[in-house]
Amino acid sequence: MKKATNPRSVKSKKPAHAASKNGRSGPRRPAGTDPKRVRAILAKLDEAYPSATCALEHQNPFQLLIATILSAQCTDVRVNQVTRSLFQKYPRPEDFAYANPQDLEAEIRPTGFFRSKTKSIQATSKKIVEEFSGEVPRTMEQLLTFPGVARKTANVVLGTAFGIPSGIVVDTHVKRLAGRLDLTRNTEPGKIEQDLMQIIPREKWIMFAHQLIWHGRRVCQARKPRCMECNLEKICYSQDKII
Ligand code: SF4
Helix, strand or coil: CCECCCHHHCCCCCCCCCECCCCCECCCCCHHHCHHHHHHHHHHHHHHCCCCCCCCCCCCHHHHHHHHHHCCCCCHHHHHHHHHHHHHHCCCHHHHHCCCHHHHHHHHHHHCCHHHHHHHHHHHHHHHHHHCCCCCCCCHHHHCCCCCCCHHHHHHHHHHHHCCCCCCCCCHHHHHHHHHCCCCCCCCHHHHHHHHHHHCCHHHHHHHHHHHHHHHHHCCCCCCCCHHHCCCHHHCCCCCCEC
């Protein structure tokens, strides 16, 4: 196995910050964001994962919100193991909101950070009960007012539970793959999301994130990407590529 040659490492005749016609200079988009290439990536992802979806088990938007809060620093498999019994014991937002915190901590302990997650879950549930009549709100602005809910969680809930393309979920897989596919040069999730939102058509935002997450789990894994099995291999020039 050998590492692939990366065109980014080859000296380009053009400077990284090319001057525009009016003489001003500014950062160029990564070469990988050429619209034709982006369309090819999207087609390949559709071909490989036509029915990709969220791996967190849930039966309603509230359960998805709780499962997403629990998934911080934890695998979806572990979260699903915990929520199967958790959602039976605590079926409604009020059941979480007014539960004994120690009981809840014991239930979610396997997901890690159980004390802070319990606080977030109970405060979020209370807010849903007391300010939103027991329903999960459907806007980014409202969701961001919940404790323990940042853009990633809000995007998961809005996209998967309501089909609202509010943004693009940037988790560890999306972050790694967007970099490897040269769709962004940023490393901060908020900036990566903005970069992706500019090049991915809005109607693909939800599915694109699901597909990248599936590809990251199944093929383009962090330590040993399975490039020989990857249907994006011909258009991928990542330094991490193993051929
Ligand atoms: S070719 Fe390798 S590095 Fe590139 S997307 Fe596929 S698995 Fe990932």
